[in-house]
Amino acid sequence: MQPDRPNFLLVHCHDLGTELGAYGRPGVQSPSLDALAATAWRFDNAFCTAPQCSPSRGSLFTGRYPHANGLMGLAHLGWEYHPDERTLPDLLRPAGYRSALVGLQHESADATTLGFDEVDSPEPKLGADEVAARASAWLAVPRREPFLLTVGLTEAHRPFTHPPLEDEPAAVPAYLPDHPGTREDLAAFHGSVKVADAAVGAVLDALDRSPHADSTWVVFTTDHGPAFPRAKGTLYDPGLRVALLVRPPRRSRSAGGVVERAVSLVDFVPTVLELAGLAVPSRVQGRSFAPLLRGEPMVPAEVVYAEKTSHRGYDPMRCVRALGFKYIRSYEPRPRLVLPTDIEASPTRRGMGEEHLRPRDAEELYDLESDPDEQCNLASDPAYAMIRSRLGAALERWQRATGDPLLHGPIAEPPLPGRTTGALVQNGRP
Known part of the structure; x- marks a missing residue:
């Protein structure tokens, strides 16, 4: 039946x-x-x-x-x-x-x-x-x-x-x-x-x-x-x-x-x-x-992984959110924020200044309990070296388990007529 x-x-x-x-x-x-x-x-x-x-x-x-x-x-x-x-x-x-x-x-x-x-x-x-x-x-x-x-x-x-x-x-x-x-x-x-x-x-x-x-x-x-x-x-x-x-x-x-x-x-x-x-x-x-x-309990697995590889230009990043912290790893030198074109042209952008065009840190670590807006990067703070190492290792284990090609080097973007990736991301404005 x-x-x-x-x-x-x-x-x-x-x-x-x-x-x-x-x-x-x-x-x-x-x-x-x-x-x-x-x-x-x-x-x-x-x-x-x-x-x-x-x-x-x-x-x-x-x-x-x-x-x-x-x-x-x-x-x-x-x-x-x-x-x-x-x-x-x-x-x-x-x-x-x-x-x-x-x-x-x-x-x-x-x-x-x-x-x-x-x-x-x-x-x-x-x-x-x-x-x-x-x-x-x-x-x-x-x-x-x-x-x-x-x-x-x-x-x-x-x-x-x-x-x-x-x-x-x-x-x-x-x-x-x-x-x-x-x-x-x-x-x-x-x-x-x-x-x-x-x-x-x-x-x-x-x-x-x-x-x-x-x-x-x-x-x-x-x-x-x-x-x-x-x-x-x-x-x-x-x-x-x-x-x-x-x-x-x-x-x-x-x-x-x-x-x-x-x-x-x-x-x-x-x-x-x-x-x-x-x-x-x-x-x-x-x-x-x-x-x-169904209203049933689940064994907690309070870990979330996320990624970015390319938007209007190549911008490879990976992150893990766990233990009350967020760890982000960037694989290429980029500005702090790479704004999509429509955000770059927005009224909000007019009040931002140019601070977001400064170089991005290769590693970022945020205490989501005390800093929910993710403003204070703790990645270089010796007091947080253990949690940074632990989350960095967890991120790499996830990448290996899921077959992330980024572990083996830069990921090629699909060929597209007129693509000018390098110029786009150089100014942080794809």
């Missing part, structure tokens, strides 16, 4: 971080996602594997780190999965799952290569309201087979084209300069978040009206932190921390709650497979957090 497998609805947006009311961010208008958080498992320590769009999403859909699946840079700059990589739709198909992609994807120049049975991902990219309408229409159709529906929103990626919030932000995050340009920028960003939130609400309303509500897990997340200095494109917490909300099906006995345990988006694939009653392939590098969704 065919097992009664659950459905999965994954909604993901761009460049959000944890900028939601549900995560305590003042002044953000996110009523739909706040309501979802009230009935879901809210993960307060969820992190991406890379602070960039394509590599992070690649881990979300393969359960493997970017350096393992091949997607170490942006898909529109020539980076792709390794040819033998299997995505979540591929892994679910043998169990009878139907998969569909509606809206944004950023894992390949050709969305039809990603393993989905149905692809509705046109170019130019659709606005949030149209994506929500198409996803809602898909959900209204009765289906016999279990499904995976992934709904991708372009918002809140720059440029911020939606009306800004009228009220000035109540507070500027500590990692940003507090000046009028930043507040202007945040108001525009939050206007885009408001639009994304409304689209998510429309999709959830459609699900709740559909025949599938009783049997569908709902997952909301984003790829990485906001497109602001010291967030997107960096291995600091504002770049790596993401919203993650997981609502059980109506028929489930799980009631939701708050999860403090650290998890990574690389853990999403094994979690879905376990919830679907399927075996997790040995190639998958993430660890299922399905027990947490």
Whole structure:
């Protein structure tokens, strides 16, 4: 007899971080996602594997780190999965799952290569309201087979084209300069978040009206932190921390709650497979957090790894977050911050000065308890030599266990006409 497998609805947006009311961010208008958080498992320590769009999403859909699946840079700059990589739709198909992609994807120049049975991902990219309408229409159709529906929103990626919030932000995050340009920028960003939130609400309303509500897990997340200095494109917490909300099906006995345990988006694939009653392939590098969704304890593994290899230019870095500390290792001399082009042109950039163009330290170590904003680098402090050595060794063990090619020297970028990587990163402004 065919097992009664659950459905999965994954909604993901761009460049959000944890900028939601549900995560305590003042002044953000996110009523739909706040309501979802009230009935879901809210993960307060969820992190991406890379602070960039394509590599992070690649881990979300393969359960493997970017350096393992091949997607170490942006898909529109020539980076792709390794040819033998299997995505979540591929892994679910043998169990009878139907998969569909509606809206944004950023894992390949050709969305039809990603393993989905149905692809509705046109170019130019659709606005949030149209994506929500198409996803809602898909959900209204009765289906016999279990499904995976992934709904991708372009918002809140720059440029911020939606009306800004009228009220000035109540507070500027500590990692940003507090000046009028930043507040202007945040108001525009939050206007885009408001639009994304409304689209998510429309999709959830459609699900709740559909025949599938009783049997569908709902997952909301984003790829990485906001497109602001010291967030997107960096291995600091504002770049790596993401919203993650997981609502059980109506028929489930799980009631939701708050999860403090650290998890990574690389853990999403094994979690879905376990919830679907399927075996997790040995190639998958993430660890299922399905027990947490059932209210069961898990042996703590409070270690998170993340990486950056290339964005608009080659910028190889790796990090480990454990024991209340963050250790970051850079493999090439670069400026302290390498700003993506859209952040370089932003109003926030105008108030930064040039301090971020000074040379970056090859090693960084931060005490996340006493220095949550990661401002005081302890890597050269003799009092922290033991923890630096311990975390450095842990990072290298992870690199070896997961086959990181960076251990063997610089990683070649894909050939692309007109690529001028050296010039781009020389000024810290890719």
